[in-house]
Amino acid sequence: MRVVSGIQPTGNLHLGNYLGAIRNWVRMQDEMEDGSQCLFFLADLHAISMPHDPAELKAATLEMTAALVACGIDPAKSVLFNHAQVPAHAELQWLLGGTARMGWLNRMTQFKDKSGKNREGASIALFSYPVLQAADVLLYQATHVPVGDDQKQHLELARDIAQKFNNDFCTEDAPVFTLPEPYIPPQAARIMSLRDGSAKMSKSDPSEMSRINLSDDADTIMKKVKKAKSDADVLPSEAGGLEGRAEALNLVTIYAAVTGESVDAVLGQYGGEGFGKFKPALGEILVETLSPISARFRELKEDRESLDAILARGAAKARELGSDTLARTYAALGLVRG
Ligand code: TYM
Secondary structure (H helix, E strand, O other), X not given: OEEEEEXXXXXXXXXXXXXXXXXXXXXHHHOOOOOOEEEEEEOHHHHOOOOOOHHHHHHHHHHHHHHHHHHOXXXXXXXXXXXXXXXXXXXXXXXXXOOOOHHHHHOOHHHHHHHOOOHHHOOHHHHHHHHHHHHHHHOOXXXXXXXXXXXXXXXXXXXXXXXXXXXXXOOOOOOOOOOOEEEOOOOOOOOEOOOOOOOEOOOOXXXXXXXXXXXXXXXXXXXXXXXXXXXXXXXXXXXXXXXXXXXXXXXXXXXXXXXXXXXXXXXXXXXXXXXXXXXXXXXXXXXXXXXXXXXXXXXXXOOHHHHHHHHHHHHHHHHHHHHHHHHHHHHHOOOOOO
């Protein structure tokens, strides 16, 4: 089993990232069997697809590294690195560029969302970003890719690219690429904004009140939960009763995901109660879960030297793990390399 996943180092790590992806990275890392390997990376090359401030990107890359370690990613067990120190990602992206089709990329909803009405003004990097994401996983022969629901379409594209490349350039018994399987958690695959139940919780939402950051202190968490959009009705006793109540469903889903219970079990406990009772309880379990992480994060982010060393060590290992696939890709395409 080869587990590979990444996160963009923009802004703070938030509860959606944690429940939708990072918590599963940690689980997969801790349950790894002999011969398996986990690779997790900061997708800093992806972060330059949108307008950005170089100094902020540098700081965010190190802070996100500290946040991942604080969440439980152990650099002694997993390979933890950033794109920019492993040039094979960018190389493989170019090599896959002959296989990926414009029509496939035109269908990517994230490109449509992020480019908005200004399609002509979007960067080339934003358009071709899913090809880099395919390279990220195909480079390491990933079998499992733990992500939130919003990345599903990108992973389907990675499978399409791998399949077409294998068909076009390889013999049936010697394909270059493994087809990766997305691992999307059954619960918490899409945590929504605390201000709008129809928008996902996101690092790029201008409102800080829309998300809970893993670095938030207890008071901030309690305040954000208290101010979260909800409604005046009591909670139903079964999940079906939350239909049409997106904000209420989101808050109950967060409670269930954090405690590891089902939504029905949470409603079994709080059905008939209003948000005046539910929100403080939710705030408390969030503080309990997140405060050890934020304490560790605050400590780690000050140790710049250790963070640099973690990324350098991880990158050296990643370069080694990706070298064979990269060489086989060049060879399959008929490119002469001495
Ligand atoms: P990014 O940085 O937006 O998010 C990192 C991970 O967090 C998940 N996630 C969520 N899950 C549930 N609810 C939410 N509100 C929520 N918001 C984010 C994402 O699904 C993701 O798993 N393109 C990717 C990074 C990437 C990548 C890759 C991922 C680059 N290369 C290769 C997997 C494999 C991204 O921007 O994720």
